[in-house]
Amino acid sequence: MERIIEILRSAKSAAIIPHISADGDAVGSCKAMAEMLRSMGADAAVYLEEPLEQRLSFLDGGMELYNGSDTEHDVCIVLDCGDEGRIGSRMPIVSRAEKVINIDHHRTNTYFGDENYVDADASATGELLVRLFKAMGAELTDKAAEYLYTAICSDTGCFAYSNTSPATMRAAAELMEHAFDHAEIARLLFDCVSINTALMRAELTSRIHSYYGGKLRIVTADEEFAAKYGVEPNDIQGLVDIPRSIEGTEVAVSIKQMEGKIKASLRSNGSADVASAAQELGGGGHTRAAGCTVDAPDLETAESIIVRAFERSLS
Numbered sequence: 001m002e003r004i005i006e007i008l009r010s011a012k013s014a015a016i017i018p019h020i021s022a023d024g025d026a027v028g029s030c031k032a033m034a035e036m037l038r039s040m041g042a043d044a045a046v047y048l049e050e051p052l053e054q055r056l057s058f059l060d061g062g063m064e065l066y067n068g069s070d071t072e073h074d075v076c077i078v079l080d081c082g083d084e085g086r087i088g089s090r091m092p093i094v095s096r097a098e099k100v101i102n103i104d105h106h107r108t109n110t111y112f113g114d115e116n117y118v119d120a121d122a123s124a125t126g127e128l129l130v131r132l133f134k135a136m137g138a139e140l141t142d143k144a145a146e147y148l149y150t151a152i153c154s155d156t157g158c159f160a161y162s163n164t165s166p167a168t169m170r171a172a173a174e175l176m177e178h179a180f181d182h183a184e185i186a187r188l189l190f191d192c193v194s195i196n197t198a199l200m201r202a203e204l205t206s207r208i209h210s211y212y213g214g215k216l217r218i219v220t221a222d223e224e225f226a227a228k229y230g231v232e233p234n235d236i237q238g239l240v241d242i243p244r245s246i247e248g249t250e251v252a253v254s255i256k257q258m259e260g261k262i263k264a265s266l267r268s269n270g271s272a273d274v275a276s277a278a279q280e281l282g283g284g285g286h287t288r289a290a291g292c293t294v295d296a297p298d299l300e301t302a303e304s305i306i307v308r309a310f311e312r313s314l315s
């Protein structure tokens with residue numbers, strides 16, 4: 001961490017990059033990093049791979065969509081990103097920077113940076129940034145505290161998931177000393193959906209498939225289904241929570257087909273290790289939350305591949 005602090009202190013211009021399909025932790029962490037670097041007198045730009053999903057639109061602003069043009073930054077900070085594959089089309093920004101800093105909490109992180117601060121025990125990248133700014137002796141601005149709180153709240157399911165530790169709560173408590181509306185952040189992240197999304201969820205619930213006596217539950221959706229409800233496939237983020245919240249579910253999986261790719265999100269409610277299953281299929285993640293791209297021609301085939309991946313552990 002010392003080397004990272006040195007680099008951040010002397011940075012003149014930083015490019016900040018969240019993983020592709022940026023989530024609340026990735027975006028909140030990037031916005032907090034940009035805010036803090038600017039407060040220390042450096043230039044900072046956040047480059048997104050794609051527009052934010054609708055659910056996170058309250059975090060929009062102060063970031064740019066990368067358009068492939070040349071960038072000039074002495075430092076590139078990649079946040080919440082386990083490997084270079086999740087940098088996507090923004091790789092040239094990383095290649096052009098003199099120093100690449102990788103700060104992340106994914107167990108499968110590949111340490112692709114020149115400097116790496118990776119701790120898989122942290123609930124969120126936001127939690128690591130709280131530690132980092134503290135170690136720097138940098139006074140958090142209220143805005144930075146709000147973004148970091150959003151990041152941690154997002155990745156812990158509002159402090160409900162098993163990744164929430166005493167250290168997480170202490171970090172959150174410190175952030176709450178600042179002036180921002182934490183109840184509103186929780187509401188925007190977890191308790192506010194459009195009427196179309198609510199109706200879509202009702203149909204998705206009726207489409208859950210159960211396997212191994214209900215220990216594995218899978219729900220699938222494609223672009224056509226999303227279009228029926230007027231939402232972007234990218235906006236069906238909480239899809240996996242629909243089967244996850246059903247009694248008896250040990251492993252919940254959502255499978256989405258979009259832009260010719262089939263992506264699966266895997267969640268464990270108990271002892272099942274979904275990271276190994278995801279890794280077997282070419283993906284990665286955490287023990288209880290992982291993801292992968294499934295090499296299959298259609299959703300049905302993808303579903304049977306997933307079902308087979310859990311045959312040994314759940315049947």
Ligand SMILES: [Mn+2]
Nearest residue numbers: 025080125155
């Ligand atoms: Mn994260």
